[in-house]
Amino acid sequence: MARAVVVLAAVAILGGCVTPVTGAGTYRAKALSSVQAAISETETTRITLQGVERGRIFGPTADVIVTGNETALGSIAATLGSVQPPAGNDRIRDETSQLLSDAEDAVAAARIAVRRSDAAGIRDALTEVQKVTKQLERAEQALVSGPS
Amino acid sequence: MKKLFAVALGVLTAIGGFVDIGDLVTNAVVGSRFGMSLAWVVVVGVLGICVFAEMSGRVAAVSGRATFDLVRERLGPRVGLANLFASMAVTLLTFTAEIGGVALALELATSVNELLWVPVAGVAIWLVLWRVRFSEVENIFGLMGLALIVFAVAVWQLGPDWGDLWAQASSPKPPAEENWGTYSYYAVALFGAAMTPYEVFFFSSGGVEEHWKTDDLATMRSNVFVGFPLGGMLSLAIAASTTLVLLPVGVQVDTLGQVALPVAVALGKIGLAVALLGFFAATFGAACETGLSVGYSLAQYFGWQWGKFVRPRQAARFHLVLLLSTILGIAVLLTTVDPIKVTEYSVVFSAVALPLTYFPILVVANDPDYMGEHVNGRLANGLGTVYLVLVLVASMAAIPLMLVTKAGQ
Amino acid sequence: MDGTVAGRRYDAALNLLDRQIIDPDGGLVANVDDLELTERDDGRLVVTALLVGPGVLGPRLGGRLGHWTVAVWRRLCAEENPKPGRIDAADISRIDSGVHLAARPDDRGVDGLERWVDEHLIGRIPGATHEPE
Numbered sequence: 172m173a174r175a176v177v178v179l180a181a182v183a184i185l186g187g188c189v190t191p192v193t194g195a196g197t198y199r200a201k202a203l204s205s206v207q208a209a210i211s212e213t214e215t216t217r218i219t220l221q222g223v224e225r226g227r228i229f230g231p232t233a234d235v236i237v238t239g240n241e242t243a244l245g246s247i248a249a250t251l252g253s254v255q256p257p258a259g260n261d262r263i264r265d266e267t268s269q270l271l272s273d274a275e276d277a278v279a280a281a282r283i284a285v286r287r288s289d290a291a292g293i294r295d296a297l298t299e300v301q302k303v304t305k306q307l308e309r310a311e312q313a314l315v316s317g318p319s
Numbered sequence: 320m321k322k323l324f325a326v327a328l329g330v331l332t333a334i335g336g337f338v339d340i341g342d343l344v345t346n347a348v349v350g351s352r353f354g355m356s357l358a359w360v361v362v363v364g365v366l367g368i369c370v371f372a373e374m375s376g377r378v379a380a381v382s383g384r385a386t387f388d389l390v391r392e393r394l395g396p397r398v399g400l401a402n403l404f405a406s407m408a409v410t411l412l413t414f415t416a417e418i419g420g421v422a423l424a425l426e427l428a429t430s431v432n433e434l435l436w437v438p439v440a441g442v443a444i445w446l447v448l449w450r451v452r453f454s455e456v457e458n459i460f461g462l463m464g465l466a467l468i469v470f471a472v473a474v475w476q477l478g479p480d481w482g483d484l485w486a487q488a489s490s491p492k493p494p495a496e497e498n499w500g501t502y503s504y505y506a507v508a509l510f511g512a513a514m515t516p517y518e519v520f521f522f523s524s525g526g527v528e529e530h531w532k533t534d535d536l537a538t539m540r541s542n543v544f545v546g547f548p549l550g551g552m553l554s555l556a557i558a559a560s561t562t563l564v565l566l567p568v569g570v571q572v573d574t575l576g577q578v579a580l581p582v583a584v585a586l587g588k589i590g591l592a593v594a595l596l597g598f599f600a601a602t603f604g605a606a607c608e609t610g611l612s613v614g615y616s617l618a619q620y621f622g623w624q625w626g627k628f629v630r631p632r633q634a635a636r637f638h639l640v641l642l643l644s645t646i647l648g649i650a651v652l653l654t655t656v657d658p659i660k661v662t663e664y665s666v667v668f669s670a671v672a673l674p675l676t677y678f679p680i681l682v683v684a685n686d687p688d689y690m691g692e693h694v695n696g697r698l699a700n701g702l703g704t705v706y707l708v709l710v711l712v713a714s715m716a717a718i719p720l721m722l723v724t725k726a727g728q
Numbered sequence: 729m730d731g732t733v734a735g736r737r738y739d740a741a742l743n744l745l746d747r748q749i750i751d752p753d754g755g756l757v758a759n760v761d762d763l764e765l766t767e768r769d770d771g772r773l774v775v776t777a778l779l780v781g782p783g784v785l786g787p788r789l790g791g792r793l794g795h796w797t798v799a800v801w802r803r804l805c806a807e808e809n810p811k812p813g814r815i816d817a818a819d820i821s822r823i824d825s826g827v828h829l830a831a832r833p834d835d836r837g838v839d840g841l842e843r844w845v846d847e848h849l850i851g852r853i854p855g856a857t858h859e860p861e
Contacts, residue, residue, distance in 0.1 A: 204728075207569065214568045218580055227587040231430035232595070236576035243573075382825060384748075391759065392746045396788050399746075450855055622748050622759030623842065631856045633755065635846035642850075689825060 198260050202267045203314040205251045206307050209274050212240040212247070213304045216278050220297045223285060230288055237282045244275040263314070270303070270310055277303045326538050332461025333546020338553050339605035340420030341413065341512040341666040343598065344659055346554045347578040349505050350561035351571050354494060355487035358555055360506045364513025365551035367709065369543050370702045371677055374684040374695065375519045376539040379526030382689040386523040388619040389689060390679040402675050403620045407613055409672040410517045412665040414609035415648040418444060419658025420602030423575040428595050434655065441649035444606045448641050453528045453627040460604030466597035470556040473585035477563050484559060504720040504727050507713050508663070511670030513551070514710070517612040519680060524615040528628050533693070560585070573659060614640045663726065670717045673710035681707060748826040749778065749815065751833070758838060760827060761785040764814065778820075778827065780813035780838050813837030 219236045222228035248271040256264045277299040284292030349357050375386040382389070387406075391399030421444070422436035447456060493502035531539065560581035561572055572578060575598065583591040611627075618625035618637045625637040652658060681703045684695045695703065721727075749757040762784035764777035783805075786797035802810060814835050821830035833839065850856055 208571075210569045211571045211573075214570045215577055215580070218564070218568075218570075218584065222580070222583050225587075228583045228591060229428075229588060232427050232576065232579070232583075232591065234430045235427050236574070236580070239574050239576060384825060388748065392748075396746060396761075396785060397790065400789060400793075449853070450858060452860065620759075622756060624756040628860050629755070630858060630860060631853075632846050632851050635842050635850040638850050639845050 198254065198257055199263065199314055201251065201254055202263050203311065205247050205267060205271065206311045206314060208247050209244060209271055210304060210307050210311065212243050213274050213278065213300050213307065216240045216281050217297065217300050217304065220281055220285070220293055220300065223293055224290075224297070230285065233285050234282070237278065237285050241275060241278045241282050244271065244278055247271060248275060267310065270306055274303045274307060322538075326541055328458065329538055329542040330546045330549075331465060332457055333542040334461075334549045334553070335464030335467070335600065336457070336461040336604050336608075337547060337550020338464065338467055338557075338601045339413075339515070340416050340602050340658075340662050341515060341669070342554050343420070343557060343578055343601065344572070344575070344662045345505070345508050345512040345666055346558040347561045347572045349509055350558035351565040351577070352494075352497060353502065353505060354562045354566055355484050355555075355559065356491055356494060357502070357506055357509055358488040358558065359491055360509040361513060361551055361554050361558070363709070364510050365548055365554075366702075367706045368514050368518060369547050370699065370706060371514075371519050371680055372522050372547065373540060373543045374699060374703065375523035375680050376526050376531070376543065377536060377693055378680070378684055378689065379523040380531040380533055380535050380539060381691060381693045383527065384689065385520065385527050385615065385619055386680050386683055387520050387616050389683045389686075391620055393683055393686060394679055398679075399620055402679055403616055405672040405675045406516055406520065406616050409665065409668050410520075410609050410612050410616065411644060411647065412661065412668060413515060413517060414606060414613060414644060415651050416658060416662040416665045417602050417606035417609055418645075418648045419652050419661055420575070421599065421606060422652070423658055424595060424598035424602055427576055427579065427598070433658070434653065437652045438649055440603075440606075441645050441652075444603065444610060445642060445645040447603075447607055448610055448627075448645075449631065449638070453525070456604070456607050457525070460600050460607065463600030464597060464604055466593045466600060467553050467557075469582055469586065469590050469593040469597060470553060470560050473582045473590060474556050474559045474563065476585040477560070477581070479559070479563050484562070487562070500720065500724045501727055503716065504724045507670045507717050507720060508666045508727070510709075510713050511668075511673070511717070512666040513554070514673060515666075515669050516672050516676040517609050519676065520615055521608045521612045524611070524619070524626070528626050530628075536693075575659065610641055610644055613644045614638070667717050667721055667726075670710075670713045672714070674707065674714050677710055678707060743823055744775065744778070744827060747823075749780070749833075750826045750828050752821075752829060752831065757829070757833060758813070762788060762812070776817050778815040778817070780815070783810060783812040811837060813840070 216237050219228060219233050219240075223230070223233045248268065251264075251271065252268060277296065281293070281296035281300055283289075284296045346361070378384070378386050378389065387402075390402055394402075418437065418440050419433070421440040422433045425431070425436040425440065426433040493499055526535075526539065557578070561578070564581035564584050565572060565577065570577060579591060579594045579598070582594040586593075614637045615625055617623075617640050618634070623636045624634045626634060631638045651661075681695075681700075684690065684703075685700065687694050744760055744763060747760050749760060751757050758780045760778045761781060762779040763775050764779055765773045766776040768774050782797050782801040786794040786801065788794070789797060813833075815829065815833050815838060819829050819831050819833070820827055822828045836843070
């Protein structure tokens with residue numbers, strides 16, 4: 172009995188690590204959750220950048236938050252990239268991967284500007300991040316509403 | 320006058336010391352994903368901890384012995400060992416999470432990488448456990464923890480629609496983007512975060528450290544029945560702050576920085592600084608408490624001399640356990656595991672261990688040999704039994720929910 | 729099972745086993761892990777000593793865990809046939825919620841580990857003799 176519990180627990184923990192090959196519906200769901208996770212990161216960056224602009228957040232704290240966002244976006248993109256797309260999903264894969272890469276670039280620019288305390292750079296990065304968030308939200312809508 | 324001061328100090332340190340890294344993270348995550356729809360779990364959890372903390376504090380004051388001490392006597396070495404094993408495992412995990420929390424708080428303040436802070440935090444915690452007086456540790460970190468009131472101030476400043484918040488709190492169901500699986504999983508996690516097992520050992524061992532007697536019962540009760548609920552309100556304030564700032568824009572909390580963001584948005588740099596101080600105090604204080612609890616439980620099972628009320632040389636094995644636990648905690652964190660992940664696992668496993676740790680307290684508090692006329696009355700037993708059922712349900716549901724929802728995704 | 733101590737009768741299982749042993753200064757020594765029983769001439773069993781240590785706790789834990797505990801303890805002990813820590817029943821001064829002793833135990837089996845850790849590890853760290861209050 173105890174052994175069964177240990178095995179189940181091991182399966183559970185390992186199950187979180189492996190990304191399985193999935194059917195079309197589930198791939199779409201995976202892309203959707205990647206996009207939503209990305210929005211969580213870019214919106215955090217936006218709030219942080221606006222905070223820095225208005226003098227409401229310390230430089231070091233903003234640095235830690237935005238660097239964290241950048242790292243997280245990298246791993247979201249890598250996770251999606253490692254999943255084998257079933258046939259017919261290549262367009263979703265390409266578009267989503269592109270978006271995630273753009274998001275990572277925008278947040279990287281934000282990180283650089285924050286570390287340099289570069290006010291102009293922060294303003295530009297903010298615009299970029301807001302733009303990419305809009306694109307991510309549109310992609311989210313498209314993935315939710317069904318095959319196109 | 321001196322008595323009033325002691326009571327006030329006790330209540331204030333209870334409020335400030337209530338929140339630990341598990342409460343910080345879990346309440347922030349829940350607020351950002353579920354709004355206030357899980358607020359009822361915090362209320363239920365806080366009442367539960369009040370009931371059992373009062374019992375274990377009473378045991379310490381009346382019998383002069385800590386609760387865990389009496390578990391082996393009352394229930395035998397086998398049950399005592401099972402209890403010990405479960406409690407120590409979970410408390411060690413929580414201790415590791417708290418050290419990680421200290422490192423994360425320091426990282427947020429300085430932008431120096433968390434991994435560099437881990438050994439510093441670990442050594443600092445051990446030094447405090449080695450040299451600083453017990454009551455000083457409790458008072459200093461308890462009062463500093465009051466800084467977390469800044470979350471309540473931030474919520475106020477954000478000028479929320481109170482009616483809307485109340486509507487969310489009074490309709491206990493998952494919002495559109497979540498499902499009953501994740502809702503139940505986070506209910507269990509929140510319950511585990513509010514009713515952490517170490518809290519009760521620590522409270523009764525601490526009572527022995529501070530030489531409580533029957534005259535201290537009233538003070539102890541005011542700490543519990545005023546301090547803990549107010550501390551619980553801080554948990555709700557943390558959840559409300561992320562509900563107001565992060566939920567509407569789709570941010571899901573998974574870092575300590577995001578927990579602090581709402582305060583920065585509402586109150587600017589001053590608020591942020593106070594929040595970071597609060598994070599540091601809450602995690603450092605809880606790290607001291609969990610570290611000591613690991614030592615208390617092991618020493619009390621074997622009957623070794625324990626406690627900070629004797630010279631370290633007189634409680635050598637106890638202090639060795641503290642030292643080894645700290646080294647283990649540092650080692651685990653240096654494997655670069657995310658401290659937030661460690662925290663999430665620690666609250667879920669706390670929920671799993673709850674029945675094993677709470678059941679013996681109920682038994683001991685009912686024993687007239689130790690308690691004399693202060694045995695549990697009908698109210699304490701009634702509530703105690705209800706909560707025993709609740710913790711059993713939470714404990715059995717915890718692992719299956721974790722498997723099914725893949726730890727909340 | 730009962731035992732007699734200083735003229736009063738106690739239920740040994742209830743009042744002695746797993747109890748905290750306290751030395752004359754109020755310091756905590758160990759928990760009673762087992763009891764040494766001796767058969768008297770009239771056939772009655774009397775508690776003649778308190779026993780302490782993994783060697784006697786192991787069998788009370790039972791099962792594989794118990795066997796393993798005893799085996800490890802045997803390995804770690806220096807002597808060929810190690811004896812468990814023993815406190816003579818005559819040294820017990822009174823019994824309330826704990827078992828109070830009239831004299832500090834001198835059997836290395838009782839507090840050997842504490843002495844060793846104190847001498848070799850904890851005692852060497854600066855501040856180990858720091859007064860607590």
